[in-house]
Amino acid sequence: MAEQSETLSDLPLAFSIPARHARGRIVRLDGVLNEILSAHKYPPLIEKTLAEALVLAALLGSAIKDDEGQLTIQAQTEEGAIDLLVCDYKDGALRGYVKHDPEKLAVLPANATLFGLFGKGYLAITFDRKVPEEKGSGRYQGIVPLEGDSLCSAAEHYFVQSEQIPTLIRVAIDHVDGPDGPRTVAGGIMLQHLADGEEGRERLHVRLDHPEWEHVSILAGSIKPQELTDSALPLEEIVWRLFHEEDQVRISTASRISKGCRCDPVHIRDVIARFAADERTEMAEDDGNITVNCEFCSRQFPISLASFDN
Known part of the structure; x- marks a missing residue:
């Protein structure tokens, strides 16, 4: 494990476990999340859903290596209380919004399910990467049904179905009181099995029950929601708690996240x-x-x- 630093909020942390052919990211959104949410004044249930989507966008988007790449998450339906949810991440800039039906939202319980919010809908995840013109388009989009308990569940399904990569995603959201009043803190972790094994070995991504994946996914799945949302707990400390028994864990930080509306x-x-x-x-x-x-x-x-x- 690398020497700890104080990575707390709005700065994604990447990690890998070479011996287990696993890689991951962990992020906590605080200041930037509240800056985005404060511009909209959404009802609590919509804020919570958007916060989850923004964490997903930060986890996925911060993995894009080139400065010109963009990650877009879009959830859409014609039946639910939410008509459209859009988030995107580009070069550290994060933004998002939700279109919803206030009348349909008013009859939903505070713990409404994903189906309750969206009805029958779909989740589209789009990666736009800048590539040389002779290599064609750098756009890749995967679309999956909005199924499961949360947007995280739908995103896991996306990676298994569209990219055949075993993936675990956990997101937690909390409302805390601070010196400047109440605020929302959201954190998330994503763990994936590397797409290819070592030369001469089977391709790991076709095996969801591979013992190495089962081992690390159980460890990552043991994370507590309060660990993800504790703004005083360094992200390096969380990675250490989860994987301290592994021989080697490599960590590095990505670009700091900011609110990024590109309207001009x-x-x-x-x-x-x-x-x-x-x-x-x-x-x-x-x-x-x-x-x-x-x-x-x-x-x-x-x-x-x-x-x-x-």
């Missing part, structure tokens, strides 16, 4: 300028502004119609 008034104006003058006139409201809403940061951007050259 200049860019928005440039996009609107591509429309014909008569189309822009139809977009404008009575005050002479074209108002663009950003769902991610809950902000409105009024662009004056008079600022365009006809």
Whole structure:
């Protein structure tokens, strides 16, 4: 185990256990999570669901090595209280939002199931990586039904079905009182069996019951929810508690996570300028502004119609 540092919140920690052909990530979201949630003022059940999705996005997105890569998680249905949930992660920047039906939400219990929230829906996980043009598209998307007890369960199913990688994901969410008032803390851990074994050995990813995977998944599954959400507990300490009996555990940190809405008034104006003058006139409201809403940061951007050259 590497020497401990104080990795507490908003900084993902990667780890690997070479002898067990396992790799993982662990993250705790605190300041950045509350910055994202405070922009929306969602009901508690929606906040909890979005917090879980943001942790998933941080766990998956922080594994993208190049600076131009993006991870997007989208859960969608036409039947449930939640119509659409979107989160994405790009170069350390995390953002997300939820569209929901207040009337359907009002009749759900506080501990509503995944099916109660979404009904019959699907989970789409998209990886966009920057690759040379001659190598084709760097986009890969997997879609699975929204099944199981949580978004984590659906994500585990995604990796088993779409990528054939045995995966364990655990997420915990807590509400705590701090000097600045109540806040939400969410943490998660993801453990995976490496896709390939050593040369000459069977391909490990086709065996969910491989003894090495069973061993490390049991250890990772023993994590307590309060460990993930304790903002005073270093992530290195959690990894040590889980895997201290292993011969070697390698750890490293990824990019620090920040709230990342990429809306930009200049860019928005440039996009609107591509429309014909008569189309822009139809977009404008009575005050002479074209108002663009950003769902991610809950902000409105009024662009004056008079600022365009006809």
